[in-house]
């Protein structure tokens with residue numbers, strides 16, 4: 290049998306089938322044509338021996354920011370994508386209905402990475418992050434008909450709607466914007482992804498009490514919608530300042546609402562440990578990588594990455610198979626592409642990530658400047674994107690490439 294690329298290895302992991310172990314993957318053109326333990330004799334144009342590495346479906350980073358120049362915190366899409374080990378990235382709300390066409394034409398269509406968008410509930414998108422939030426993200430800047438229009442215009446690109454449940458917006462206009470986003474999401478048949486944790490300027494006279502913020506979001510969201518930043522330390526976030534798991538967390542899980550990591554600036558080891566101990570796992574794992582807000586096109590301060598988040602969660606006690614499932618198959622389901630990506634199943638698109646698992650001792654910080662010492666780290670050695678073998682440049686992987694202190698094989 291002929292194929293273009295044959296991958297052999299001793300640790301292939303496919304969450305959909307539950308396969309874990311020694312095996313091979315044959316690729317012809319842009320498709321996986323064989324996968325499993327069987328050692329069929331292939332006549333391959335190219336062979337990649339991955340002994341000692343981890344082979345999994347192409348990683349999907351469900352939360353990045355990649356609208357360079359139009360927002361002041363966008364990263365180059367391929368640096369956040371294939372060059373960080375992710376074959377698919379989902380931009381969360383950088384573009385709104387009036388700017389998403391430009392995001393597709395000028396960024397996504399030129400990237401090697403598969404780039405998708407959760408379009409911001411407001412018309413313009415996130416532009417300057419939370420800046421001018423009370424103007425740009427207000428109900429006056431939200432139009433249901435425009436959200437539905439772009440969802441219909443770009444069905445394979447716009448995969449959901451990004452909205453917020455945080456103290457600033459709630460203090461000014463309650464849940465109006467979130468409710469408008471939900472009307473659009475119902476009409477367009479799309480999931481919603483909701484930011485948590487104070488972001489927009491707060492009207493102190495009408496500041497909601499911190500614990501009611503999550504309750505309000507949970508009461509409105511539907512099964513299959515996602516609450517972001519599940520292990521964040523923000524006082525009005527999902528755990529907030531509570532010592533025990535808030536009842537609204539269990540209510541959300543009962544309702545079929547998902548939690549995403551959205552690592553970002555506010556991730557807390559302490560909260561992650563407490564929630565993991567209570568069995569509150571993220572449904573999906575994403576990085577929320579973005580550039581600096583203080584000047585256009587400056588990512589020199591970025592000190593976290595998807596592989597860094599996976600490395601941290603592994604060290605905090607999550608099982609490797611759980612971590613892989615939540616960066617591949619679960620994320621593919623969330624954007625309704627599980628028949629195409631997020632799995633090694635025969636017939637799927639040949640999007641695959643190959644990770645080095647390095648042993649040593651490294652200290653990694655979280656968003657609260659707390660530190661964690663890990664004894665193994667995950668680094669993308671190869672990605673296969675649409676059948677093409679690519680060596681990631683790892684430019685944005687400084688958290689795992691250059692941690693605070695190194696020992697071992699550094």
Ligand SMILES: [Zn+2]
Nearest residue numbers: 352354381577
């Ligand atoms: Zn974000």
